[in-house]
Amino acid sequence: MDVEKIRKDFPILERxxxxxxxxxxxxxxTSQKPREVIDAIVRYYSEYNANVHRGVHKLSEESTVAYxxxxxxxxxxxxxxxxxxxxxxNASEALNLVMxxxxxxxxxxxxxxxxxxxxxxxxxxxWQVLARRKRAKLEILDVGKEGELVGLEKASGSKIVSxxxxxxxLGTINDAEKICRVAHEGGGVxxxxxxxxxxxxxxxxxxxxxxxxxxxxxxMLGPTGIGVLYGKKELLEKMEPFLYGGDMIIxxxxxxxxxxxxxxxxxxxxxxxxxxxxxxxxxxxLNKVGMEEIRKHEIELLSYAIGKLKxxxxxxxxxxxxxxxxxxxFNVAGVHAHDVATIxxxxxxxxxxxHHCAQPLHDRLGLESSARxxxxxxxxxxxxxxxxxxxxxxxxxxx
Amino acid sequence: MSIxxxxxxxxxxNPPNRGEMKDADLVAEGANPICGDKVRVxxxxxxxxxxxxxxxxxxxxxxxxxxxxxxxxxxGKKVEEIENVxxxxxxxxxxxxxxRNPSRLKCALLPLMALKSGKIR
Ligand SMILES: Cc1ncc(COP(=O)(O)O)c(C=O)c1O
Numbered sequence: 001m002d003v004e005k006i007r008k009d010f011p012i013l014e015r016x017x018x019x020x021x022x023x024x025x026x027x028x029x030t031s032q033k034p035r036e037v038i039d040a041i042v043r044y045y046s047e048y049n050a051n052v053h054r055g056v057h058k059l060s061e062e063s064t065v066a067y068x069x070x071x072x073x074x075x076x077x078x079x080x081x082x083x084x085x086x087x088x089x090n091a092s093e094a095l096n097l098v099m100x101x102x103x104x105x106x107x108x109x110x111x112x113x114x115x116x117x118x119x120x121x122x123x124x125x126x127w128q129v130l131a132r133r134k135r136a137k138l139e140i141l142d143v144g145k146e147g148e149l150v151g152l153e154k155a156s157g158s159k160i161v162s163x164x165x166x167x168x169x170l171g172t173i174n175d176a177e178k179i180c181r182v183a184h185e186g187g188g189v190x191x192x193x194x195x196x197x198x199x200x201x202x203x204x205x206x207x208x209x210x211x212x213x214x215x216x217x218x219x220m221l222g223p224t225g226i227g228v229l230y231g232k233k234e235l236l237e238k239m240e241p242f243l244y245g246g247d248m249i250i251x252x253x254x255x256x257x258x259x260x261x262x263x264x265x266x267x268x269x270x271x272x273x274x275x276x277x278x279x280x281x282x283x284x285x286l287n288k289v290g291m292e293e294i295r296k297h298e299i300e301l302l303s304y305a306i307g308k309l310k311x312x313x314x315x316x317x318x319x320x321x322x323x324x325x326x327x328x329x330f331n332v333a334g335v336h337a338h339d340v341a342t343i344x345x346x347x348x349x350x351x352x353x354x355h356h357c358a359q360p361l362h363d364r365l366g367l368e369s370s371a372r373x374x375x376x377x378x379x380x381x382x383x384x385x386x387x388x389x390x391x392x393x394x395x396x397x398x399x
Numbered sequence: 400m401s402i403x404x405x406x407x408x409x410x411x412x413n414p415p416n417r418g419e420m421k422d423a424d425l426v427a428e429g430a431n432p433i434c435g436d437k438v439r440v441x442x443x444x445x446x447x448x449x450x451x452x453x454x455x456x457x458x459x460x461x462x463x464x465x466x467x468x469x470x471x472x473x474x475g476k477k478v479e480e481i482e483n484v485x486x487x488x489x490x491x492x493x494x495x496x497x498x499r500n501p502s503r504l505k506c507a508l509l510p511l512m513a514l515k516s517g518k519i520r
Contacts (some may be wrong), residue, residue, distance in 0.1 A: 336459035338434055338506060339408075346400055354434050368435025368457065397400060397408055398460075 001293040007378045009034040009285075020348030023383040028168050028327045028374030029352050030218045031199065033282070037221060040281040041274045052273055053247060053264075067273050070280025071263075074228055077283045078213065079204040083262040084236065086229040087276050091195040092122040094214035094229035095162070097266065098191055099126040101239040102212070107159045109135040114155035114183075116141040116174075117364045118167040121357040123193040123214075127162055143364065147172045147317035147324075152179065156186035163190075165197035169358045169370065170317030171324030173197065180209045189235065195219060199376070200298060200325050202291040205230055217275060221282035226275030229266070236262050243268035294377045298326035301375045305384045312391055316365065327374035329356070332391060335398045337371040343397060344390040351387070403495050404460075411460035414467040420453045427517025429509050436462045436506055440470065440514050442478075449473050449480075459506050461493070466510035468492040473514075481514055 007013050012032045015022045024032060044066065050059035052067045068082070075082045088094045103126075107113060113127050117140050131138035139158065144150045147170035155161045161183035165176045176192050183190035189211040194203060198213075199220035205213055212235075217226040231239075241248055241259055245268035251258040259265045286294070302321035305328055309315060313330040332340050337353035344351055352372045355362045362369065373387050400408075420441035430437045436458030443451035452470035456463070472492055473480065489507050490497055497504040 336434070336436075336457075338459035338461070338503070339411075342404070342459075342503070343400065346404075355432075359432065362435070368437075393400075397405075398412075 001289060001297055003297070003378060003380055006289065009036070010378055011035055013378060017348040017350065018346050023349045023386045025373040025375065025379065025383065025387060026350050026352045027219070027376040028196065028372060030224070031221050031376050032378070033221055033223065034285050036285055037223065037278045037281045041223060041278045044274045044277050051270055063273055066277050067271070070276040073280045073283045077287070078198065078230060079206050080230050081233065084230055084233055086231065086263045086266040087271050088227045088229050089225050089272065090227035091193060091214045091216035094227050095123050095191070095193065096126050097229055097242040098212050099130050101242045102189070102235065103130045103160060105240060107134045107136050111136040112139055112158040113137070114139045114141060114158040114161045116143070116149055116163050118143055118149070118170055118172065118358065118361050119164055120168050120193065120195070121359070123162055123164060124360060127160070143170065149174050152182055156182050158183065158186060158188045161188055161190050162193065164193040166325040167317065168196050169329050169356050169361055169372070171327045171329065172317050173323060173325060176208045176210065196325050201295045211235055217279040217282065221285055222279035223275045225272045226279050233262065236266070241265050241268065245269045289377060297377060298375055301379055301381065301384060302326055302328070304381055305373070305387070308384065308388045309391065312388070312395070316370065326376065327372055329370045329372040331367065331370050332394050335394055337369040339398065340371045340391070340394050343394045344387070347386065347390050349386050349390045406494060407460050407464045410464040410467055414463050416453045416467050416470040417455065418453045419455050420451065425517045425519050427513045429513025429516065431505055431509050434459065434506065436509055438462065438466055438510050438513055440466065440510060440517065444478060444519060448475065448477055454510065458509065461503055462506040462509045465489060465493055465507045469510050478519070484511060
């Protein structure tokens, strides 16, 4: 994998911030986009913009083919079939779709739904709401000392077990296959929030055996406003639609309507056509580089960064790079994370600070906030060095 | 580091007006859950004027410096004056232009927001 060559594909990496070349280390929040993705969106609007599934004219046929091509690419990327890929706007919508269409219909008073304390609010709040509305029990699995998920066996017997494949704060990679197995053994379904794993490692939904998998395009080189819900066909077929309107019907009569086939049943209204096309091209790009290669590169960056940082800051989550995705969440003793991020930003090093939409986890760890550096395929050891230098500067300034 | 931010960090290290006030006439709290900043402000009021002011809390350098400077500014002024203080005044006191930094502006405004939500006992 030639990182220098990859970097040339990302125009934004040339950008200067405060007179310094940008070191973009906030990929956990959103990734940058290669020129191919940007160009694909421009090409769509300059050459064949038309609504999909709605016309017989040339442009409409072209846009429909491109939109469905993107679906096929994404299906292949995670080893699913095309009718199991539903385009949504982001991971949050994907999880809400499962909550409303599956959860509301299948969870009853006294049932149990299991999540974990490390969930992003997107995979926390919907289940909290479902449990309250249905008077079901929300069970929140805990984390151990190294940020690992503990007590998974307690989730057996839950109607829904919804857990992240990788934590956006701790970086912990959870054993998704085991989560699915435990959910199934107890007669429930497994929902995997793969927002932080699909961009960074090979994913195979058949091997994982999840019932639903949610991820978001903008964290994997794609545009914003496009996300994916994978669902097992047997389940999706039985579920009621989430949104009603155009495209999701096959027939509308005055009294009632018939729903369209999968996946269209779940895609009401004009979709984010350029978003889907852009995400398809992002997947092409990731395939070209190779997900195994990306994972290897991130492990290398992580080991390097952990080695340099572990005596400078408090790192949360596992210290073994193979057990985490490409991100490091930390605090500098006595300094607020915002101040860390502001000082780093002065030198063009862009990191995230705050609670990263994981307030329950921060409460659990006794933290108000934390700083997070998150890597991707275009990051370099040189950028890690700039991060480390910046942190040393923070310690000097705030001493 | 910019001179302006250096000044903020300098104030943060030893912020004037920090400390609890036992016999305060106004105690108000504000929190910014997004970043975990929390402040509590105390005012002593005499003849409609702010005779003394202090704060406690934890937060980033900007929120702490903002509390310090804001309370310094208000001491000796009429209580009604609080209503006239807006974000321009806070940025002026901080000597920082945060008009294009919406997230840091929120930190800066936290003490003021807390104060405005308070009621005199
Ligand atoms: C683990 C995890 N789940 C869900 C989300 C939500 O993604 P989105 O904001 O695109 O819906 C994120 C990203 O912010 C995330 O990191």
